[in-house]
Amino acid sequence: MKGTFAILILSLTLFACNGQQNSNVINFESGFSLIQDTISISVNGRMTHALEYKDKYYVLFEQRLMKYGGYGKKWLYIFSNNQLEKVIDCPEEMKTVYLDFYVQNDSIIMKPYMDKQSYYLDNTTLKWNKVDKTNDLIWEDSDFYVYSLDFGEWGGKTWFKDKKTDSQYVLESTTPLINKIDNTYYLTNSFQVLKIDNPKELTKCDSDVTYENIEKTGKNYSWYSQSKGYEVIYEDENVDYFDFSYHPRIVSSFVFNNELLHIYETDTASYLSRIENNKIQPFEKILDEVSFFNWYYSYRCKNLNGSNELLKFNTRNDQIYGLTTIKGNKIYVTYLVNDVELKPKTLGKKRSNEIFENRLNSIIADFSKLTLTEIEAKEKEWKSFDITPNHKIGIGESWNPNNYAIDINKSYLVVEDSIISNSIMYYATKKTDLVRAITINWEKTQTDRIEFGNEKSASEVFLKRFKDIVLILTNELGEPNSKNEEKKNQSFVWTTQNNINVEIKLSRQDNYNNIRMVVYERK
Template identity: 25%
Template sequence: MSTNQFMKYIIHLFIILLLMQSCQSKEMRINFKTIEISIPGTMASSVKHNSKYYCYFETVDKKNSSAPFTDFYILNESGKIISKVPLTFANSTEYDLYIRNDSILTTPERSSLTFYLDENNKKWIKIPNATNEIYKDKKYTVVVNNESFCCDKTWFQDNATGQKYEIKAENPVVNKLNNIYYLTTKESVLKISDPKSHKLMEPFDQYYPTANTLTESEIEYSNDFSGINNFALITSFVINNQLYHLYSSDNSMKIGVVKNESLLNVQEFKSDIFPYRSTSDTRNYITENSYKTVPFTTKDPNFFGIIEIDKNQFNVITFKNLYREPIHGESKIKAWTEKNFEYFYSNFNTLSMDQIDRIEKKENALTITSEKNSNIEELSKEQRAYKKSERKYLHLLTRYDYAPDDKSVQKIQFQWGFPFSIPSRDNKKKDTNELLLLNSKSIFMKKYNWLLSFLNQKLGTPVSEEPSYSKWETKTQSVELSYSEREATLTLTLQKK
């Protein structure tokens, strides 16, 4: 190593030590807090506002559902549920949750629909569509449009003239420091001194990809090998006139600063924390650079949380989820099935989903998203599904088809199954649930014989009977009982004619 190289190394090391010292000083205070909660699912889009947490929680049933079922909760600072707010709009896999004028708003993924949270009445209210602003000051408004299927667009809009200047930056986080705009994407930090030096947008430019007009001096930092070391810039924030960057690299969370086009690590977190950025969660813009929230996950699905950046406070808030799906036991599930089948059968003509919901929720059944109905004749119906675990590896899934106008129930299905898919017969790889699968026939045939005896007693002799299949009919409704060895499921169906 030459003398010049050695001196550069010493200077570089000295800068890192100074930055690490400042990061631990009064400039940035790093705090950790753990909150115990008991809520089904895992946390999705969430924000903290006025000492309360506003959170989407997703429940996923991988075998019986193609998408997660989403609930919305308001929690106090200690994690206690203040209220659960029903979603009146269609379930989506992602939601943009953000604050405008001290109000909580949400927009489903790739949608222009906007809903306002009426906290007092515990409901979402549709309002005129919110703009896609992610930042605003006296001169410019920065807008991101990721609703287009052709491309994501980012532009600066002059507040005085309305003219737009587009920047090639995908879903950036915007900070302003010393009259310079810093745009942080997952791979780069851009330094924009004069937005007007970029391409003026024409009316139809939003339908075409943005040309790269960035100069070399405007690229503050760029990581071209982000996929190799799992690198991603999560957000950026300003403390004491210094721009910091929260990022993940080599499976750990770090805080760094950019010096001479290099990202220098000034704080590394040894704990199991993985912050992330959602491409749909972009509208929660900050005007003062002083407050941001970032969600994170961990290797344990029962631990997740929010990083709160408030002025010089860097708060890592972990939610420890104590919820565990209740195991009801075989005798309780058997009694519940007999009691409620008899009630459903006797009151089928007047049965509504409101009654069903009360019955299921009384048992703490877990609501899950049903698979989309591909039958054209069934498109006029909606479906809701509940899951109750009979034992660790066996659950009862109850599906209800109902008319959307009056919520009258049209079809009810009780289905016993395993919480995993059956492997292909051609798959010679040993399955961890192989022993359970080998015993599935005896498990389900025992239940089949119990239900057959119960239904014969209540409904009489079947009109049709085959091995592992029986059917009963009246003028207004039909009942079918079937066992599928191939799918390892036992199904009891009650349906209107």
Template identity: 70%
Template sequence: MTKTIQILLFSILILTCNSANSQKNKNEIILKNGFTIVQDTISIDINGEMTNALKFKEKYYVLYKQPILKYGGYGKRYLCVLNNGKVERVVDCPMELQTVYLDFYVKNDSIILKPYMDEQSYNLNIENYNWNKISKTDDLIYEDKDYYIYSLNFGEWGGKTWFKDKKNGNQYVLECTTPLINKINKTYYLTNSFKVIKINNPEELTKCDSEITYENIEKSGKNYSWYSQSKGFEVIYEDKDIDDFDFSYHPNIVSSFVFKNELLHIYETDTATYLSRIENNKVQPIEKILDNSIFFDWYYSYRCKNLNETNELLKFKTKNDQINGLTTIDGNKIHVTYIFNKAELKPEIIGIEKSNEIFKNRLKSILSNFKKLTLTEIQIKEKEWKTFDITPNHKIGIDDSWNPHNYEIDINKSYLVIEDAIISNSIMYYVTKKNDLVRAITINWESTQTTSLDFENEKAENKAFLERFNDLVLILTNEFGKPNAINRKKKKTSHTWTLQNNIVIEIELFQQGNYNNIRMEFFERK
């Protein structure tokens, strides 16, 4: 690619980032080999990372998953509908779909969400954007007038692909895991990241007896107890340097498609993506089409590739966490849509001084009238302080000692502050939904880094937490006077204030080895 094209690619990203009012920007780059790259950009504001995506009736349907920074569980999912360069709407996904393994695809003019390990699937009604439960879907990945083609992924045991003859029901199988399928005349091409297989006649593959048909294997779950004969196909490309247990990055085939009766490929290295062809068992780049982009598929998402004999929608990441992209190929047009997410996706380090300012503001807001503090008003405050929302999607229990009145707690709301490279703090509000009242609050100061520390760093962290604890105790003492109680033990020190309105504030430092924690609670004494 010429330097001019590289500048254009860079410029469109800059234009996207700096143009909040402009939803869509287009330009075209004509390549030497008859292909044209059509680039556009879309701005969104969604708290999440792209996972799955598909194109249906000229609209993009893109799934986003909320990041999980604390409390575990699964992030909430959102469906973003993009139409004509703009966000048409954002739809919540059913809570039952908060899972890692998820497929998202179109079948029979219907958009389907399929959890890989659950028989329950969901269909999207594109008129009212409601999700409807549907019966279990199969593993069909391709269909033409002659064959149904099914595939299953068995994880560490690989996978298999079946050709089922529409005329007589006979099935033929080969060892191949959820491939992308293309067809030229009567020849099938099965593409995976490091291998491309050519099948002139599926009847020359291993014929299945009744026990190893797709239906029986899928039903019985006996997915790794047998192997098909290696016959009836030709390997036209294979990267033999790949080790199944080597999870480091390797150049790979992103996708394959047919153009002018020739099978072409999108091939990715660690620095660029190329339009390519295979010659003599080698990938030969034709033209560079993207720089510094990494394409990806979500876990066990494979039905979406080309069920309707159309090329899949490709998803890629860039070095900028807030810029992802979608790529489609239509004839000689390579459409690249950059999606700039304006939402804050990761909390930034704000420093101790700013963190103390937030802490003092919290004290003022919380204790000015604790018994009437509502979640609504504290959410407004946290937004003003620009803390990072890390609210879990599941209920977090509360210690009985912090809820002596046995209030019903049915809402949790949590925010994170990264103080520095060593210490972060997170606040949790425990709320009664019926009246929106905050019943108790905890703040935890924990390690920003989760990696193990060597001895010298361990001592430095222990010292930093002790100093932070003393600073917080000083702030509380200046605000409320001397504590009513101080309790010192070998690994734990606590200070307690009981205010005139029966509100208790307790702060505790716990240190053991390289584990450090400061916890503060606010609650109403009985």
């Protein structure tokens, strides 16, 4: 299976890199068909949200930040007939983790969970405009409005509001996907499916627990509804909600030939499934080794207009994402193959030293005339990894004694090995394009998982690395003007003939190791 996936990814990459559209159809014995296509993209970010609207894909990408905090930029990519049609910047206010992206009243809307202010996309001008009022509607038919809220650790509620009487009926269910067969409603979550024959048999709301009142007052956890009016047709009783390790789950549900079916995901594959005797019964494998996901508090997109949601998945290749939609007996899968690397490669100590020496030569040669444009081109040539923050970072007077205006930054990362990485920051003046100061920090290599290593061993590695860097500096600049060789906090300073200060300091604490180098013009 792993070999099959590797071949698939290689094929997709080759087709995308050649600028071709690869269409592949697989007909299953169950009567379903899998139609696979690819789109080649160049995006400095990861996919977060996506929806299908009027035969187009609208996909949100977010810049991945490696350092310096803050939120990454967001872009909306619009694809038509598997071709990129338009890229639109998202409002600065949408730099948040808790974001929903959906279609309502023929408008594409972005809504932050913690803020009333939302935005809709003007279909004519393709500009974002503010919209003051949005709600938590997740389903609507001729009889009911259905609203739902997610209260985090306190669970969530779903309300059925009768269109004729305005009466509301509630149950404890957190932002489910809703499907309807005849007059019966099915509410799907990852580990549970509920059946409601008549929403009026749910608990009827008093005025203080209607959707509007709970949403207005924020009294999320003050009242819980009675468990009545619905049937649990599936529940995975083996799930521990406090265990965050992977567990097989229902990705989505949909109706085909008047039957409720499901996409069920395990750690190795995804299947078409049905429920029989309170058990998930897979009957057709559709995809190998993909991981479906939905973003935090993004739930209005699921099934608002009665058609199945556009599903999103990751693959084992960080540069390949997938979109899936089901129309009748056809399963459409579109792979987005990104030619932009989103993670830095490990370059090794030898190559890291070469980059450092090249930087040093470029910087020291004539620091007063070093332009940001020039050094950006060199960093690209050296293949360091761009980690420039979205916000301005200033420096103190001690590194900027001439009080130059610092209003633009560029930063790059070099991963030396599994222990040490170095990041360089160029502080510059936008008007003149001149670099005014530079810092380089050698720090512990960041990984995607928490690691508890031997800090004492790392401390010795940092000490050795510091000595290597000092030797390189001494060979280039001569003997330092001053030095402090204290065991845990060593420092050296050079002052060049053209009045440039180069300072380097080693800091070693019990659980922290850092080497910092600063280059700036003296007053």
